Amino acid sequence: MLRVGLTGGIGAGKSTVAARLAEHGAVLIDADRIAREVVEPGTEGLAELVAEFGAEILAADGSLDRAALAARAFSDDGARQRLNAIVHPRVGARTAELMARAAADAIVVHDIPLLVEGGLAPSYHLVLIVDADEDVRVKRLVESRGMPEQDARNRIAAQASTAQRRAVADVWLDNSGTRDVVLAQVDALWADRLVPFEANLRLRKPRPPRSPVVRPYDDTWPVQAERALARVRLAAGETALRADHIGSTAVPGLAAKDVLDLQLTVSTLDDADAVAGALSAAGFVRAEGHWYDHPQAGGDGVWDKRFHFGADPGRPVNLHVRSAEGPAWRLALLFRDWLRDNPGEVAAYTEVKRRLAKAHADDGSVEGYTEEKQAWVDAGFTRAEQWARRTGWTP
Numbered sequence: 001m002l003r004v005g006l007t008g009g010i011g012a013g014k015s016t017v018a019a020r021l022a023e024h025g026a027v028l029i030d031a032d033r034i035a036r037e038v039v040e041p042g043t044e045g046l047a048e049l050v051a052e053f054g055a056e057i058l059a060a061d062g063s064l065d066r067a068a069l070a071a072r073a074f075s076d077d078g079a080r081q082r083l084n085a086i087v088h089p090r091v092g093a094r095t096a097e098l099m100a101r102a103a104a105d106a107i108v109v110h111d112i113p114l115l116v117e118g119g120l121a122p123s124y125h126l127v128l129i130v131d132a133d134e135d136v137r138v139k140r141l142v143e144s145r146g147m148p149e150q151d152a153r154n155r156i157a158a159q160a161s162t163a164q165r166r167a168v169a170d171v172w173l174d175n176s177g178t179r180d181v182v183l184a185q186v187d188a189l190w191a192d193r194l195v196p197f198e199a200n201l202r203l204r205k206p207r208p209p210r211s212p213v214v215r216p217y218d219d220t221w222p223v224q225a226e227r228a229l230a231r232v233r234l235a236a237g238e239t240a241l242r243a244d245h246i247g248s249t250a251v252p253g254l255a256a257k258d259v260l261d262l263q264l265t266v267s268t269l270d271d272a273d274a275v276a277g278a279l280s281a282a283g284f285v286r287a288e289g290h291w292y293d294h295p296q297a298g299g300d301g302v303w304d305k306r307f308h309f310g311a312d313p314g315r316p317v318n319l320h321v322r323s324a325e326g327p328a329w330r331l332a333l334l335f336r337d338w339l340r341d342n343p344g345e346v347a348a349y350t351e352v353k354r355r356l357a358k359a360h361a362d363d364g365s366v367e368g369y370t371e372e373k374q375a376w377v378d379a380g381f382t383r384a385e386q387w388a389r390r391t392g393w394t395p
């Protein structure tokens with residue numbers, strides 16, 4: 001099952017996007033709808049609200065007077081927190097039930113306004129944010145739903161900021177334009193990313209090798225890596241001693257292939273095997289076979305690791321699961337930190353990569369590129385070790 005978290009500020013267009021995804025076949029779980037169900041007449045949820053806020057939040061027919069409660073909740077932070085404390089656990093329990101019921105090959109879209117506020121991003125395979133300028137959103141809510149402008153603005157003030165949403169967004173859909181524009185983006189997202197992502201995840205399919213196109217440094221790589229690392233940490237739980245962004249994309253200014261390298265540190269490779277299933281289910285598919293870090297690795301196993309591929313076709317990730325006992329674990333961190341501290345080496349390494357990528361793009365070989373690059377890296381390790389001694393570096 002692929003879990004997609006869909007969020008955005010009030011009036012941004014979540015329901016519009018969700019409806020289109022459902023037309024394509026997604027299973028929708030609508031948090032606002034569940035939040036209504038758990039406070040319907042006769043529910044414990046409604047009784048608790050009345051105990052907390054008084055009978056004045058009830059309409060004449062005994063149902064919740066939503067406008068009355070909204071007036072309290074969106075003008076007073078304390079009241080909103082008490083409301084959330086009553087409603088959110090019930091919504092969470094019902095959501096878990098519905099998720100558990102979805103088919104193994106489902107693409108589940110969870111339409112949830114407070115995804116960012118609840119710190120829930122790492123529990124989804126992909127987070128999709130719909131956004132529109134605040135004034136556009138307010139205008140739409142006032143015109144199409146008759147919501148008083150002040151009510152819309154109070155709710156916006158009670159929600160996450162655009163910057164907080166940006167930090168967790170794997171996909172950002174700008175819905176400031178016409179509906180057709182955003183719907184076309186949703187159609188492409190479904191076909192090009194969500195459908196193959198789900199298949200890769202379910203079939204545990206490794207990503208096919210790609211030709212080594214080296215790109216200029218992208219300053220969004222660290223935040224993209226942080227999102228993936230948050231998922232890795234959540235999936236690995238206490239087995240994770242630490243998880244780091246390593247490799248070329250972790251070095252500011254360094255040209256690199258657009259593949260994020262991550263290192264999950266575990267005590268032993270038995271632990272790596274124990275979390276393989278959880279990592280695979282979280283979107284980092286375990287690669288079968290024997291993986292080791294050194295071309296001349298002997299039979300002693302010290303260079304052995306476990307290897308996982310990110311299943312998201314839109315965000316290539318390599319996850320190296322290593323024991324802190326092995327030498328490669330330390331070298332990965334050393335190499336990164338040495339380069340970060342030595343711009344001259346970054347420039348030299350960039351040059352080597354560009355030259356090799358160009359040479360091997362012509363003959364299409366991935367292996368040749370990797371092998372030749374390794375020669376520069378091996379020589380770099382000697383200089384990095386000298387640097388570590390000089391500076392007192394520790395991992």
Ligand SMILES: CC(C)(COP(=O)(O)OP(=O)(O)OC[C@H]1O[C@@H](n2cnc3c(N)ncnc32)[C@H](O)[C@@H]1O)[C@@H](O)C(=O)NCCC(=O)NCCS
Pocket residue numbers: 009010011031032035066067069070073080083084087088091112113114155158159
């Ligand atoms: C206060 C209530 C009764 C007002 O009902 P109303 O029919 O006017 O709004 P509705 O529930 O349709 O929500 C509309 C939008 O308001 C925003 N919103 C609702 N609750 C909250 C909240 N607690 N914090 C911030 N924004 C909220 C969301 O963007 C949501 O999509 C209702 O919103 C509620 O019970 N909220 C608490 C539950 C909740 O947090 N729901 C959000 C998803 S779990």
Ligand SMILES: Nc1ncnc2c1ncn2[C@@H]1O[C@H](COP(=O)(O)OP(=O)(O)OP(=O)(O)O)[C@@H](O)[C@H]1O
Pocket residue numbers: 008009010011012013014015016017032113140141144145175176177178179180182
């Ligand atoms: N691109 C668009 N152009 C014009 N109107 C739009 C567009 N997208 C959505 N709308 C309208 O704006 C309003 C808000 O959109 P929608 O209900 O999809 O937002 P939402 O994020 O689900 O809102 P809520 O936070 O209240 O659940 C709706 O009336 C919708 O029909």
